[in-house]
Amino acid sequence: MDETVRYAVGLDVGTENVRAVVASIDRAGKLSVVGYNEAKNSGMRKGILANLAGPADAIDHMLGEVERMSGYEIHSAVVSVNGSQLLTTKTEGMIAVGTIEHEINEEDLYRVEDVAVTGRVPANREILDVIPFGYSIDGQEGVRDPLGMTGARLEMRANVVSALQPNCDNLRKSLEGAKVATERLVPSVVAGSRAVLNERQKENGVAVIDLGAATTSVAIYEEGDLQYVGVIPAGSINITNDLAICLETSTDVAEEIKKRYVTGAFEDGKDIVIKMNREEHTFSREQVNEVVKARLAEIFDKVKKELRKAGYEKRLPEGAVLIGGGSKMRDLDIFAKQELEMSVRLGCPKGLGGVGSSIEKPEYSATIGLMLFAADSDSRPIKSAQKKAKGESSGFLKNLFKKFKF
Ligand SMILES: Nc1ncnc2c1ncn2[C@@H]1O[C@H](COP(=O)(O)OP(=O)(O)OP(=O)(O)O)[C@@H](O)[C@H]1O
Ligand SMILES: [Mg+2]
Structure with a gap:
């Protein structure tokens, strides 16, 4: 059945x-x-x-x-x-909920959220989510779920995720x-x-880095909630394009080099020989390493700047988790660890x-x-x-x- x-x-x-x-x-x-x-x-x-x-x-x-x-x-x-249009904005709002015996209900949560969000995000942005990360009732902070609690004044701090409309x-x-x-x-x-991610990682503090083709996106979690999203307009395709330009070869050959021969350990080794369309191409390992390393260093430097901007540099006990097609480069976690100066592991569903x-x-x-x-x-x-x-x-x-x- x-x-x-x-x-x-x-x-x-x-x-x-x-x-x-x-x-x-x-x-x-x-x-x-x-x-x-x-x-x-x-x-x-x-x-x-x-x-x-x-x-x-x-x-x-x-x-x-x-x-x-x-x-x-x-x-x-x-x-x-x-896209780099994605933004997280921290907001806060406060409402009077009535008498001191009033039990906070869903309507109150809706209202406080409305107050926190209205006017805080430009009109040309669509709100994708509002993530409350703390309430306070009558000035008492640290309330995670105020539903059913009593109080007269409800305040909320939240993170609003938005994108251009x-x-x-x-x-x-x-x-x-x-x-x-x-x-x-x-x-x-x-x-x-x-x-x-698991709950423990999100609770303790972790960054996820999605190395896609044309973007590298960063999401930061702490205390169980999303704290920050940032998108860098560069990704794995930039490595392919750099290789094609610097090695004076086609993007097909460059892609093959990237996927099959480059490793994040960037060790010296023999020349790289690729056979494609019945043609043989030979490239110096040293040159390939130099080109890929330069682009990856630039990308991870920008990731580091995102972590700094968000206030989380050297503050994430669970380190970073790499995902996306670009993260399939062998030993990329080794390189990322050196660049970001934090523990890095590969993520996989x-x-x-x-x-x-x-x-x-x-x-x-x-x-x-x-x-x-x-x-x-x-x-x-x-x-x-x-x-x-x-x-x-x-x-x-x-x-x-x-x-x-x-
Ligand atoms: N084994 C591999 N080694 C290195 N790079 C790889 C490997 N496999 C795929 N890639 C790269 O991953 C990229 C594609 O990743 P993905 O599918 O996550 O991107 P996307 O979601 O389309 O792009 P974006 O997220 O930037 O919009 C390509 O640049 C591809 O070359
Ligand atoms: Mg993607």
């Missing part, structure tokens, strides 16, 4: 790759991955849409296989948003072109973090049911995280989920009382 009560779909729109994961959820809430796929994307620049048609075509094409594999027709998904609108429009409604937009590094073991790879972290967000953001039965209108988005206000901790 098919126990599936609903499906959760995560869709990562990366600069170089689009990926989707579908999981079925049974009555007991157990997830099982039933479909996935990836395809090359086009029409994106540094995590942001440059045209609508490129990503729409890539997604439409890629989802065909996911639907065949899962037997589920995809109408909506939780989708990634990326036109970019969000265009992303949704492009997805509509692929006949997919956007349930929610989540920063790709935040989604990736959800797939690879684990423990997925169904056909999930095939996608337990760093480049699938964001997609799996998006699917996990979809799993807990949606409790609709299959029928209504499938009827869901195209383009309908469950925005921040709708989700307000279903607060998900990033």
Whole structure:
């Protein structure tokens, strides 16, 4: 008997790759991955849409296989948003909740959140999430969950995650072109973090670094909550392009060198010989190392600046976790550790049911995280989920009382 009560779909729109994961959820809430796929994307620049048609075509094409594999027709998904436009802003708000005996209810939380957010984020920004990281009641600080508590004055401190409105609108429009409604937009590094971090890491303090093709995104967690998101407009494709320019070779050959021969240990060694299209190419290992090292040093220097800007340099006991396609370079953690002067490990999603073991790879972290967000953001039965209108988005206000901790 098919126990599936609903499906959760995560869709990562990366600069170089689009990926989707579908999981079925049974009555007991157990997830099982039933479909996935990836395809090359086009029409994106540094995590942001440059045209609508490129990503729409890539997604439409890629989802065909996911639907065949899962037997589920995809109408909506939780989708990634990326780019240096992403911002986290710290805010605070205060409201009077009534008499001293008043029990704080959801309406009060809504109001205090509204006060904290209104006017703090520029009008051209879409609020993706509001993460309360502390309440105080009548001046008493350190309250994590004020629901049901009594008091007359409620204050909240929160982190607001936002992205430029036109970019969000265009992303949704492009997805509509692929006949997919956007349930929610989540920063790709935040989604990736959800797939690879455990509660202890988030509680103690940790950074996730998503080394993608054209962006390197950083998310910082402490006390269980997201504290900061920053996106650097450079990624692994810059290494390929540098190699192609400096070694005077094609980007195909450069990509092959990067993936097969470069390691983050940057040890000396024999010349690199590559056979491609019946041609043999020889490169000096020393030169290859020099080129890759220079670009990676620049990227990790910027990561370090992000950590400093966020106030977390040398303050993260759980160190950093690397994810994204670029993190697959062998021994990259060794290099990152030296550059960042903190412990670094490679992140990889684990423990997925169904056909999930095939996608337990760093480049699938964001997609799996998006699917996990979809799993807990949606409790609709299959029928209504499938009827869901195209383009309908469950925005921040709708989700307000279903607060998900990033
Ligand atoms: N084995 C490998 N070694 C080194 N780099 C790799 C390896 N495999 C893939 N990459 C690189 O990973 C990058 C793609 O990563 P990913 O799919 O995470 O990017 P994306 O999500 O499309 O981009 P972005 O997140 O920047 O928008 C490419 O630049 C590719 O060359
Ligand atoms: Mg990515």
